[in-house]
Amino acid sequence: MADHTLPIGGTLDVTPERLSRPTFLEWVTDWVTTVDHKKLGLMYIIYSVVFLLVGGAEAMAIRIQLMFPNSHFVAPDTYNRLFTMHGTTMVFLMGMPFLFGLANYVMPLQIGARDMAFPRLNAFSFWLTAFGGLMLYYSFIGGSGLYGVGNAPDVTWWFYAPLTSRAFSPGHGVDYWALSLIVSGIGTLGFAINTLATVFSMRCKGMTLLRMPLFSWVVTVASGLLLITITPLTAAQIMLTIDRYLGGHFFDTQAGGSAVVWMHFFWIFGHPEVYVLVFPAFAIANEVIPVFSRKAIFGYPAMVAATVGIAFISMGVWAHHMFTVGMTSVSNTFFVLSTELVGVPTGIKIFNWLATMWGGKIRFKTPMLFLTAFLFQFLIAGLTGIILSIAPFDWQLHNSYFVIAHFHYMLVGAIIFAVSGGFYYWYPKATGRMMSETIGKWHFWLFLIGFHVTFDTMHFVGLEGMPRSIYSYPADRGWQHLNVIISIGGFIQAIAMLLFAYNLIWSLRKGEVAGNDPWDAWTLEWATSSPPPVYNFAVEPEVRSRRPLWDLKHPEDPDWKYE
Amino acid sequence: MSREWLRAKYSAGVGLLLFLLLPGLAFADGPQATPNIFAPASTPASDISHLAIFALSVTAGIFVVVGGLLAFAVIRFRDRGDKSDKREPAQIYGSNQIELAWTVVPILIVVVLFLTTARMIFAIQDAPKPPHAVDVTVVGHQFWWEYRYPKLGITTANELHVPLSSDKQPQPTYLKLLSADVVHSFWVPQLAGKTDVIPNHENLTWIDPKAPGLYVGQCAQFCGIEHADMLLRVYVDTPEQFAAWVKNQQEPAVQDPTVAEGRRVFETQACMNCHTIRGTAATGRFGPDLTHLMSRETLASGVIPNTPANLRQWIENPDTFKPGALMPAMQLTDQQLDEVTAYLETLK
Numbered sequence: 001m002a003d004h005t006l007p008i009g010g011t012l013d014v015t016p017e018r019l020s021r022p023t024f025l026e027w028v029t030d031w032v033t034t035v036d037h038k039k040l041g042l043m044y045i046i047y048s049v050v051f052l053l054v055g056g057a058e059a060m061a062i063r064i065q066l067m068f069p070n071s072h073f074v075a076p077d078t079y080n081r082l083f084t085m086h087g088t089t090m091v092f093l094m095g096m097p098f099l100f101g102l103a104n105y106v107m108p109l110q111i112g113a114r115d116m117a118f119p120r121l122n123a124f125s126f127w128l129t130a131f132g133g134l135m136l137y138y139s140f141i142g143g144s145g146l147y148g149v150g151n152a153p154d155v156t157w158w159f160y161a162p163l164t165s166r167a168f169s170p171g172h173g174v175d176y177w178a179l180s181l182i183v184s185g186i187g188t189l190g191f192a193i194n195t196l197a198t199v200f201s202m203r204c205k206g207m208t209l210l211r212m213p214l215f216s217w218v219v220t221v222a223s224g225l226l227l228i229t230i231t232p233l234t235a236a237q238i239m240l241t242i243d244r245y246l247g248g249h250f251f252d253t254q255a256g257g258s259a260v261v262w263m264h265f266f267w268i269f270g271h272p273e274v275y276v277l278v279f280p281a282f283a284i285a286n287e288v289i290p291v292f293s294r295k296a297i298f299g300y301p302a303m304v305a306a307t308v309g310i311a312f313i314s315m316g317v318w319a320h321h322m323f324t325v326g327m328t329s330v331s332n333t334f335f336v337l338s339t340e341l342v343g344v345p346t347g348i349k350i351f352n353w354l355a356t357m358w359g360g361k362i363r364f365k366t367p368m369l370f371l372t373a374f375l376f377q378f379l380i381a382g383l384t385g386i387i388l389s390i391a392p393f394d395w396q397l398h399n400s401y402f403v404i405a406h407f408h409y410m411l412v413g414a415i416i417f418a419v420s421g422g423f424y425y426w427y428p429k430a431t432g433r434m435m436s437e438t439i440g441k442w443h444f445w446l447f448l449i450g451f452h453v454t455f456d457t458m459h460f461v462g463l464e465g466m467p468r469s470i471y472s473y474p475a476d477r478g479w480q481h482l483n484v485i486i487s488i489g490g491f492i493q494a495i496a497m498l499l500f501a502y503n504l505i506w507s508l509r510k511g512e513v514a515g516n517d518p519w520d521a522w523t524l525e526w527a528t529s530s531p532p533p534v535y536n537f538a539v540e541p542e543v544r545s546r547r548p549l550w551d552l553k554h555p556e557d558p559d560w561k562y563e
Numbered sequence: 564m565s566r567e568w569l570r571a572k573y574s575a576g577v578g579l580l581l582f583l584l585l586p587g588l589a590f591a592d593g594p595q596a597t598p599n600i601f602a603p604a605s606t607p608a609s610d611i612s613h614l615a616i617f618a619l620s621v622t623a624g625i626f627v628v629v630g631g632l633l634a635f636a637v638i639r640f641r642d643r644g645d646k647s648d649k650r651e652p653a654q655i656y657g658s659n660q661i662e663l664a665w666t667v668v669p670i671l672i673v674v675v676l677f678l679t680t681a682r683m684i685f686a687i688q689d690a691p692k693p694p695h696a697v698d699v700t701v702v703g704h705q706f707w708w709e710y711r712y713p714k715l716g717i718t719t720a721n722e723l724h725v726p727l728s729s730d731k732q733p734q735p736t737y738l739k740l741l742s743a744d745v746v747h748s749f750w751v752p753q754l755a756g757k758t759d760v761i762p763n764h765e766n767l768t769w770i771d772p773k774a775p776g777l778y779v780g781q782c783a784q785f786c787g788i789e790h791a792d793m794l795l796r797v798y799v800d801t802p803e804q805f806a807a808w809v810k811n812q813q814e815p816a817v818q819d820p821t822v823a824e825g826r827r828v829f830e831t832q833a834c835m836n837c838h839t840i841r842g843t844a845a846t847g848r849f850g851p852d853l854t855h856l857m858s859r860e861t862l863a864s865g866v867i868p869n870t871p872a873n874l875r876q877w878i879e880n881p882d883t884f885k886p887g888a889l890m891p892a893m894q895l896t897d898q899q900l901d902e903v904t905a906y907l908e909t910l911k
Contacts, residue, residue, distance in 0.1 A: 076788050076886055156785045162762060163745040163787060168705075253762035259746055260764055293640070299657035324748060324759045324783075326740075326766035329688040333681045340673045347669040348662070354633055355661070360652050361642040375633055383622040390618045390676065392611045392683045395756020396600045399748065399783045465598035465752040467783040470791035474866075477779070478597035554651070562656055 035119035036534055037104050040126050042430060044101025047130055048094045053501065054137075055089035058082045060494055063487040069475040079471035080154035081173070085136075087157030090411065092181060093133040095277040098419060100129070100191045102280055103219040106426060107195065109525035109532060110213045112204025112541040117197035125190030132184025139176035153177040156469055158270065159240075161251030161262035166244050174244065178237040185230045185237075192230075195223040204524070205542040210304070211563070213523045213546065214286035214297060217304050222279040225311045229272040236265035260325060267318035275314045278410060281378070281418035282307065282349065285371055288425050289353050291521045292368035293360030296559065299352045300546060306345035306352075313342050323391045324398050332391045339389035346382055350375065365519075366440035370421030373448055377413030381406060384459070399469070402462025408455050412493075420447070420500065427504075428518045432530045433511030439503040447496035453489030457482050522547035593774035594799075598752040604778065604799075605728075605770045606735075607687050607755035614683050621676060687756075690769065697726060697736040703747030703760035703782070705889055706789040707851055707864040717812040718839070720851030721864045723797045726805040728771035734802075735771040745787065751780030751797050759784055772799040779865075788887030794865030808858070815842030816854045817909050825906025828899045837890070840910065850890060856910045863888065875904040 022030065031039060061082050065073045074082065108116055116122045139152045153173035155163050164174045199220045203212065212220075240262075242248035249255040251262045290297045297303060319325075320339045323332055353375060362368065384406040388394050397403055420443070427435045461482040466473065473479055517526040524541055525532070527549060545551055545559035595602050603609035701723075702709040711718050728734040740749055742762040749768065750757035758768040772778070782793035800808055826843065829835060835845035841854040859869055863885050867873045876883055879900055880892040895903065 076791070080785075080788060080790075154788070160746050160784070163785075168745055168787065256763070258763060259761050294642075294651050296654045296656055298655060299662050302657065302662050324757050325761065326758060326764065329684050332684050332688070336680050336684070337673075337677050340677055343673060344666060344669045348666060350629065351665040352662075354629070354636060355655075357633075357636045357640055359655065360640050362637065362640050363642045372637055376630060379626065379629055379633070383626055386622055386676070387615075387618050390614060390680045390683075392607075392680065392687055392756060393615045393618055395758070396608070396611055396615070396752060398757060399750075463600055465600060465750075465780065467750065467781060469785040470781075472791050474794070476596050557654075559654075562654075 033123075035115075035123045037108050037116045037119065037122060038430070038532065038534075040122050041101045041103075041105030044097045044104060044126060044129070047133065048098035048101060049501070049504070051089050051093040051097070051133065053497070055086050055094055056494060056497055058086040058089065060490060062086065063490040065471065066473075066483050067487040068483075069477070069480055070472050074471075076471045077154055080156075080469075081152040083469060084153045084156055088136065088153070088177065088181075091157065091273065091277065092184060093136070095280075095411070095415065096188065097129055097133075099219075099222060099276065099280040100125075100188075102283070102422060102426070103195060103222075104191075105430060106525055107216045107219050108198060108202065109429075109528065109536055110216050110523050111199065111202060111207055112524050112537060112543065113198060113202035114536050116194050117202055118194050121190050121194050125187040125194065128187030128190065129184045132180045132182075132187065135183065136176055136180035139173060142172075142176070151176060158266055159262075160266075161240070161243075161259045162253045162257070164240060164244075165252055167254070175241070178241050182234055182237050185234045188226055188230050192223040192226040195219060196227070199223075204537075204540050207543050210301070211543060211546050214300065214303055214307075215283040215523070218279050218283035218286065218307055221307045221311045222276050222283075225272050225276055225279075225314070228315065229269045229276070232265050233269035233273075236262060236269070239265075260322075263322055263325060264318070267321040268315070271318040271321065272311070272314045274407075274410070275310060278415055279307075280422070281374060281415045284418045284422035284425070285353060285374060287521075287523065288367045288371045288421055289356050291425075291519050292363045292365065292371070293357045294363070295356055295360040296547060296550075297352065298355035298358075299348075302348055303352055306348040309345035310342060310349075313338060313345070317342060320389055320391075320394070323394045336389055336391050340386060343382065343386055350379060350382070365424070366435070366437055366444060367421040367425040367519075369441070369444045370417045370424070373444070374414055374417040374421065377409055377417060377451075381409035381414055384409060397462060399467055400462040401458050401466045401468060404468050405455050405458035405462060408458070413451055413455065417447075417451075420444075423500075423504070425519065426525075427507065428511075428514030429525055429530050429532070431508055431511070432514055433507055433509075434514050434518060435503050435507040435511060439499055439506070443496050443499045443503060446499065447493055450489045450492030450494075450496055453492060454486050455489070457485045457489065461486070517549070520553075522549040524548055594753060594776035594778045596779070598779050600752045602753055604774050605754040605772045607768075607770065608753055610683060610687060611756055614679065617679065618676065621672065625672070692737050692769070693733070693735065695734070696769070697734070698739070699723065699725070699736060700739045700741060701749060701760065703740070703742040703744075703749070703786070705744050705787050706782070706793040706885070706887075708793070708795065709743075709851065712809075715809055715813065717809065718852045719812060719855065720859075721794075721796065721861065722859045723795075724800055724805060724808050725770065725772065725797060727775050727799050727801050728773060730773075733771055735769050737767065737769045740766040740768065746784050747782045747786045747793065748784035749780075749795065750783040751778050751795055753778050754780075754797060757783045770797075772797075775799045775801055775804075781865075789885055792864060792866045792885050792888075796861065796865050811858060811911075812855055814855075816840045817911055818842070819906075819909040822902070822906040822909050825902035825904070828895070828903040829906060832893060832895065832899070832903075833891075834893070834903070853907065853910060856907055858911060871904055871908055874907060875900055878903060 034040065061074060065071050065079055140150045142151060151172045153176060155169060155174065162168060199216060239248065239250040243250050243252055249257040251257045251259060253259050286297060317335060317339045319327060319331065319335045388397055388403065388406060424435050424440055461479050464479060466479050514530050516530055528537055545563050547559045551558035551560060593604060601612050603612045698714055700711040700713060708721050710720065710723050725736040726734045740758055740760045742760045744762065747760040748757045749760055754770040754772055755768055758766050776799055778797040778799065780795040782790055786793065830844050835847055837847040837850035839846050839848065839852045839854065861867060862869050862873055862877055867884050878893055881888040881890045
């Protein structure tokens with residue numbers, strides 16, 4: 001039941017009452033055939049959590065292997081498959097689907113819409129993404145079967161040519177990778193088109209673009225970025241497949257093709273992709289930090305501009321992944337400058353979040369704990385990013401464990417922390433129940449400790465010259481002690497993740513009933529019931545400011561007077 | 564003491580530790596077992612480590628200021644749980660002056676970092692090659708290194724010898740990087756940053772090591788199943804040692820009649836298809852040149868010490884040491900193994 005003090009949304013229940021519980025078959029049919037953005041959003045999120053656990057398990061196998069020099073926990077080829085699949089899984093099957101799921105669930109609610117602009121395209125996109133992921137994992141058992149670990153790709157997640165040619169990768173691992181990601185890439189494009197159409201045509205009365213919540217802004221910009229950057233990846237994968245099966249020579253160096261062209265194609269996708277992955281973290285921070293600081297976001301227009309600015313600059317920085325490739329000194333210099341410029345809009349974001357907290361009354365519930373850690377870790381990840389942009393320093397650090405530490409600081413320390421905060425924040429909306437605060441705090445502190453034990457240490461082993469992608473290392477290199485510490489931190493994080501998964505399931509039945517607006521928040525999704533009805537809002541909401549619920553709760557001091 | 568405070572303190576501590584420890588690690592002399600990038604022994608590596616200290620200092624400064632402000636906000640503005648005070652804090656929507664300030668200051672920092680970096684890129688990458696520089700052509704193979712000295716007429720593998728350089732008598736070595744198959748990367752952290760070794764794409768790098776000894780590194784771009792065991796060993800010799808080494812390498816292979824049986828095995832089995840032994844019928848180019856195999860301390864690209872037992876086991880089945888190495892198990896009889904090992908042991 002919606003709160004009667006909030007006229008937005010209304011309590012009109014037009015769902016015909018069910019006479020009996022659905023049978024199992026009906027229940028399955030309902031989920032498989034649904035075009036409801038909320039159900040599709042949840043399916044995306046469940047899909048990404050499953051792959052988070054799978055990719056995490058792969059990471060644990062990697063850490064067991066690297067704990068000791070000359071380890072034989074897994075064979076070399078198995079190890080190569082594990083880290084290739086770990087990277088591919090976390091980027092394509094966990095990070096991106098999570099963004100799609102959260103955006104699917106929250107964005108239409110936030111802009112007062114009843115669904116996405118194209119509900120069937122939405123379902124189509126999800127099932128393509130899901131099919132792509134399943135096909136990639138089928139490589140473990142498909143093809144020539146489970147011997148070793150089947151045909152899973154074993155050439156790193158950046159798939160440098162010509163290692164991917166049939167001469168050097170005769171199995172089907174490369175094909176599974178290329179085809180799976182082409183398929184899920186088409187799903188991604190569907191999502192991006194759908195999101196842009198929804199944002200530009202489905203906003204409720206009064207919601208101008210500059211009154212749209214920042215979460216939805218970030219999702220919009222991420223979709224625009226996806227639309228542009230998935231294309232070169234798909235093109236490169238098609239060229240790769242032509243090389244492998246139709247006698248093409250795009251990347252076939254023995255016939256005059258170019259290995260460097262693949263790198264350009266991959267990274268002009270790959271770098272903006274990193275921002276696509278970090279955007280959900282920004283989006284979540286933009287909601288959670290103001291609500292738990294009890295203040296409006298500081299500098300809303302600057303935040304919008306910074307988001308667009310990051311997206312724009314991110315498309316001109318790709319070759320900072322290629323400082324060691326032997327580009328001319330002038331090209332190297334250009335990419336140093338463009339990369340360092342990303343620091344400016346990123347800095348604006350951090351300062352604005354800081355200013356939002358400044359003078360507030362910060363409530364440290366679990367979501368805010370995660371977002372506070374996010375801020376510190378995002379700051380450090382950004383600074384090590386600046387360090388890596390110094391091309392000569394990058395000649396040393398590139399492909400070393402320092403780089404691994406840097407981007408895991410971004411992907412785990414910033415993204416996974418923010419995403420965990422997002423789970424605790426929106427879970428009550430999606431399920432009607434709160435997640436356990438007690439388990440949540442255990443999850444937070446264990447994960448924080450494990451994270452720092454692992455990834456702080458990893459910087460040092462990189463400075464000591466340990467390269468990435470190696471299944472073992474000689475005993476006399478002196479890397480063992482640090483690797484033991486890194487692995488122990490990894491196991492602590494694994495325990496925290498299992499607690500998280502347990503919390504997700506436990507709270508579904510045992511969690512405290514949430515009510516519509518458990519956090520005393522300000523955006524439209526909190527005006528409807530938890531979980532929201534199929535139609536979201538019985539009556540189209542009308543807004544006059546960026547924080548419609550603030551206006552309702554504080555009629556004496558509404559936002560629209562100041563905006 | 565609140566948890567938040569501890570958290571903030573912990574984060575700050577970790578950051579400080581990360582940045583303050585580094586200068587302490589810097590500038591040890593000579594080669595080390597752990598190839599630390601802050602123990603440079605050659606101009607490019609040393610220049611980079613100076614730039615690195617500068618970059619780390621700047622970023623550490625930013626971390627202390629911003630992290631400190633964040634920690635302060637977390638402690639000072641936390642909700643103290645006063646139930647009686649239900650008022651919301653003052654709502655502030657932004658401030659053009661402050662926002663302008665924190666846009667301009669980062670831009671200035673970027674300008675400084677960029678100019679410093681650009682200067683270093685040109686200094687290292689475009690350093691003019693002196694005429695007396697030693698030339699080496701490095702060819703990356705799955706999963707070993709071939710070294711050719713075109714001016715000296717030497718071909719060897721896996722153990723690179725270069726002359727010592729000094730401030731008084733600079734003697735740089737210029738490395739031309741080529742690949743026979745896939746992308747590799749040449750990285751000896753104490754000597755220089757890494758440069759990729761790419762097929763169909765010639766690259767150049769240079770070193771001028773200032774202390775003699777053995778510098779280790781390894782391939783830094785994933786190149787296939789045994790990427791982890793594609794180790795790099797660079798021996799920096801004094802001018803006399805280097806001259807002696809060059810002289811020995813220029814000789815054709817030792818001809819020892821007492822091991823003629825082993826040589827016959829080598830030349831009649833598949834060995835000679837892939838390996839060269841100068842002065843014999845073996846002219847294969849697919850595997851390492853074995854003309855002076857015994858002048859090398861290790862086998863299999865630095866994976867195992869070059870002992871007769873290891874050599875015999877390697878020929879019998881390379882997978883014992885390096886599963887996935889492209890050399891097949893040669894299916895020789897025990898007698899053939901003994902003979903060919905004895906032969907190879909004479910190739911000083």
